[in-house]
Amino acid sequence: MGAPATPVVRSRVHTTDPDAAVSHLQGFTRFRAGPIERRGFALSLTSALAAGLGVSHLRHGTRMEAQAEPTPALTAVERRDGELTVDAGGGEIDVDLVLAPHWSRYASRWAGYLRMTTLDLAEVGRVGAEVSGLDPEDVRFDAVTPLSAARARYWASLVDHVERDLLAHDELMALPLLRQEARHRLIVGALAVFPNSTLEHHTDRGRDTGEPATIRRAVEFMDAHAGEDITVTDVADAARMGPRGLQAAFRRHRGQTPLDYLRRARMEHAHRELRAADPTGGDTVGDVAARWGFTNAGRFSVAYRRAYGCSPVETLRR
Template sequence: MDTLHFDSSDLEVTEDFLSRNYARMRIGNGTPDAGRARIRRDAMPGVTVDELDLDFDMSYDVTPLQKICLCLVHEGTIRDHGFGDVEDAFGPGDVVSFAPPELPYQGRICAARYNITMLDPELLTRVAAIDPRAEPGPVKLLGHRPTSASAAAYLRRTVNHVRDNVLGDPDMAAEPLVVSTAAQHLAASVLAAFPNTALIDPTGTDRHDAHSATLRRAVAHIDEHAHEALTVAEIAAAAHVTVRALQYAFRRHLDTTPLAHLRRVRLERAHADLRDADPTTGVTVTGIAARWGFYHPGRFATLYRDTYGRPPHHTLTNN
């Protein structure tokens, strides 16, 4: 087991530490001495568990970590936009997954105390392969919030167990079998908590519920609430079915996923706003994109061009 401690009131030193020990970050807060950062990291093969206490506000812009990155908020607020370009705000008690391992993400931390747990995506794939229902191939998470409150609570307990009873106990942390089992337990808890590509095989009830009426209810909810921070679990609840039944309904009838459909609807709304806007009033592509949950200008421009055949600023300036 490896343990790392950091304590500093210098923002530049903090930025350098985070960039070296996480991924390249840009932190903006106005002054170089704006508050204190306390960080403790405990690590075992394939998993790191960090406790961070920042008594100042900071923005971050993170390059892809190539890790599953979980966040448990103890105090304060974290505003992140990285999973499907959708911004969401997390507060005390929330447990979420940040951006997919291969994507960058951005956000802002407001005087927060929180836990960051990172694990190798390959660990999810190995654990999922044990389940006979699992689809073959690498596992990807399909949403950033757990599918239920009970799943979130169990994942929080699992993270705390790994932190306190494995990494926090030198004797246990020195036992390879205990460490390996704890890592697999954590991966299994992540798979149970978040919708993912491995365990989406519907039950008989799910198949029965995945009819066109389910799809209509889900699509109507997405259309009505596309401007809000929607999760797969919320869409499923609005359609009165399980998350798996919802995913199966979209796959069966539209050959897509609920989040992919939500992104398409938001892109259509952004396109309509760009088309109808008056550029002389000061409206911008970035502002319209952000209104519909697209907080990464480069990714929005690429998606827009791939869909509509021209850059978004052409739509705005050629009305």
């Protein structure tokens, strides 16, 4: 599939009409606005939206209040200047960085200059599952404030980087891998900055190898079923994620595809069988190779020599 014709959709709005301003802001979440001082009101909103992510800048001098519905995206709001308060049920708090609740209604009040970063919730669930081993539907955020001031500063610098070095350049964002990289960096950042269900699982379950549990499940399945006619879909089902997500996870963490790993596992089984085989009893390289899915003798021999430094015939005759 080729790159989209317009990889980043950019928009700019300026209005002195409070009703028009409310209409534009409803794009972030549905809300009921409180009374607005109409005299001197002005709003400027600039947005850059790509597949699964967006960064918007909101400026206005008149205070606004809202009773909001849960957000349809994961939305992190930074106060760059002015004021920002939120009440998600525990009382109103003054914040510099807040995760607008996508799990409950909330109230907020703001004025000045805000930066809002949005991420697709389904993609957040997929990446969260990849790094933690949870099912995507179990990836949940449960608090609106960051884990620490240091992590809040990290979030600001991360969004600065993605916005300046990737999102600002259509040429770069036209490349699917860089679009994916921008989105992935922000999602992983959000998982590290805001309290959520992946943190404990990532710490406990990822300690042994540093790899996501999804990859470990996939590897265990392929090792156990290497002698069977299994597909990437079968492996993805065992890993509890989609085939495309599994492919991306293997490339990111192992620099190979799941099928690359499966072929290498089958090659190792063939190698062990050749070492244990008895050529005087009728065992042949072709029979062993075929049992492990290698039907082209020439390609098998080349791949075997690359892996073990000798030909399969030499191993059989030792």
